[in-house]
Amino acid sequence: MSENLKGYKKDAKKFLIEHNLKLWDIIKVETKTTTYEGILLPRYEYSKAGFIEIKLENNYNVGIKVDDITKIEKIGEKEAKYKIPEKDFPKTKGFPEITLLGTGGTVASRLDYTTGAVIPAFSPGELFSAVPELADICNLETEIVFKIFSENMQATHWQQLAHQIETLANSGKDGIIIPHGTDTMGYTSAALSFMLKDLSIPVVVVGSQRSSDRPSSDAAMNLINAATVATSDIAEVTLVMLGSSSHDYGLIHRGTLVRKLHTSYRHTFRTIDDIPMGMVQNRTIRMFTDNYHKKDKKKRETTALTDFEKKIGFIYFYPGLTSEMIHYYIDKGYKGLLLAGTGLGHVATRIYDAIERAIEEDILVLMTSQTLFGFVGMNVYSTGRELLDMGVLPGKNMMPEVGYVKLGWVLGQTDNLEDAKKLLMTNIAGEFLDREIPIAFNYDIDRLLKDNLI
Numbered sequence: 001m002s003e004n005l006k007g008y009k010k011d012a013k014k015f016l017i018e019h020n021l022k023l024w025d026i027i028k029v030e031t032k033t034t035t036y037e038g039i040l041l042p043r044y045e046y047s048k049a050g051f052i053e054i055k056l057e058n059n060y061n062v063g064i065k066v067d068d069i070t071k072i073e074k075i076g077e078k079e080a081k082y083k084i085p086e087k088d089f090p091k092t093k094g095f096p097e098i099t100l101l102g103t104g105g106t107v108a109s110r111l112d113y114t115t116g117a118v119i120p121a122f123s124p125g126e127l128f129s130a131v132p133e134l135a136d137i138c139n140l141e142t143e144i145v146f147k148i149f150s151e152n153m154q155a156t157h158w159q160q161l162a163h164q165i166e167t168l169a170n171s172g173k174d175g176i177i178i179p180h181g182t183d184t185m186g187y188t189s190a191a192l193s194f195m196l197k198d199l200s201i202p203v204v205v206v207g208s209q210r211s212s213d214r215p216s217s218d219a220a221m222n223l224i225n226a227a228t229v230a231t232s233d234i235a236e237v238t239l240v241m242l243g244s245s246s247h248d249y250g251l252i253h254r255g256t257l258v259r260k261l262h263t264s265y266r267h268t269f270r271t272i273d274d275i276p277m278g279m280v281q282n283r284t285i286r287m288f289t290d291n292y293h294k295k296d297k298k299k300r301e302t303t304a305l306t307d308f309e310k311k312i313g314f315i316y317f318y319p320g321l322t323s324e325m326i327h328y329y330i331d332k333g334y335k336g337l338l339l340a341g342t343g344l345g346h347v348a349t350r351i352y353d354a355i356e357r358a359i360e361e362d363i364l365v366l367m368t369s370q371t372l373f374g375f376v377g378m379n380v381y382s383t384g385r386e387l388l389d390m391g392v393l394p395g396k397n398m399m400p401e402v403g404y405v406k407l408g409w410v411l412g413q414t415d416n417l418e419d420a421k422k423l424l425m426t427n428i429a430g431e432f433l434d435r436e437i438p439i440a441f442n443y444d445i446d447r448l449l450k451d452n453l454i
């Protein structure tokens with residue numbers, strides 16, 4: 001029975017079992033105020049507990065609090081159809097050959113209208129059914145590499161993706177699309193940016209905030225935009241998502257400078273500290289910069305350098321932080337510590353002793369800032385200078401998560417501490433900017449376009 005109650009936990013599950021109900025049953029539910037009729041749906045893993053969910057006749061889903069239900073009965077059954085109709089993805093001679101490496105997340109989900117089942121849409125045939133415009137852009141092959149929400153991504157997943165991309169790029173593919181959950185998409189785009197040396201083709205990470213069954217879904221538009229960028233000359237790891245609340249274009253973000261900034265808005269990703277690399281609209285790309293690696297398959301042989309040190313501590317400074325946390329990481333044999341400090345790159349003097357111990361024990365300590373925007377400036381205040389004197393390395397404009405990924409990657413590449421420090425301070429994949437770019441703070445692309453500033 002529990003197999004049939006996917007996503008239901010504790011009280012709600014007990015309630016459904018007691019009433020002998022299973023998924024796809026058509027049920028009538030009475031509460032003190034209303035009566036509903038609809039199909040009992042599975043729930044997402046992360047849905048709120050204590051509710052059941054049904055699809056009403058009018059196709060809307062409602063969640064009903066179990067405690068409010070006064071009567072529930074089964075009045076019929078619906079059969080689940082898990083398959084999206086497959087249509088042959090047409091191949092057009094001369095079109096770019098693109099491979100889509102599916103990893104999961106909302107962008108991979110689609111709801112079966114008749115039953116409400118959430119199903120992945122990932123074979124080329126299914127994708128063609130769902131987003132037929134893709135066939136006007138490229139010849140597409142697809143592979144499901146993982147089927148996970150991105151909060152479950154780890155370095156091993158990045159490594160596997162990087163190896164697959166290396167093989168595909170060197171075997172003549174024109175571009176790669178990686179549909180991915182949005183939550184940790186910025187970590188993956190940064191990791192792939194560091195891992196893929198001399199990348200010869202575009203690698204585009206893409207997601208969606210709303211699954212494709214919802215009228216407001218951004219999945220199709222993001223996939224079309226991603227496919228357009230995957231067929232371009234941008235031989236870098238980029239992240240492509242909707243760019244404004246008007247939802248009519250996508251922005252192309254560099255993989256090491258991008259952050260998810262809103263839990264639910266569709267234009268949730270922004271380039272931090274710079275303006276995006278470009279935009280994509282109606283299958284046309286407009287670049288805002290010429291500073292990117294251009295595709296040149298003849299010269300560049302892609303190499304995946306995937307070794308990654310997993311023992312990296314990520315310490316977000318807060319007023320109550322004590323030395324204990326840092327001693328813990330040292331005692332556990334961690335090799336690197338990423339600090340997300342305050343302002344220009346500070347932490348309280350009361351934890352200096354622990355930081356000093358970490359550095360004495362050859363742990364690399366990298367400072368970034370919680371402010372997100374701007375460079376750390378550790379020469380400005382005495383507290384910053386003292387940390388520099390101890391040997392804390394300044395992460396310049398890198399966001400904490402990018403610093404974390406780079407630290408793990410660098411310590412995977414070399415055991416030699418001096419080499420690691422040098423590599424950490426080298427601009428590998430556009431993560432370091434030369435200077436502050438004033439218009440990058442709170443940029444408004446619509447405005448910049450209107451004022452002819454980009």
Ligand code: ASP
Pocket residue numbers: 104105106107148149150151180181182183184207208209
């Ligand atoms: N939690 C989901 C994930 O990151 C959200 C999404 O897919 O956008 O996989």
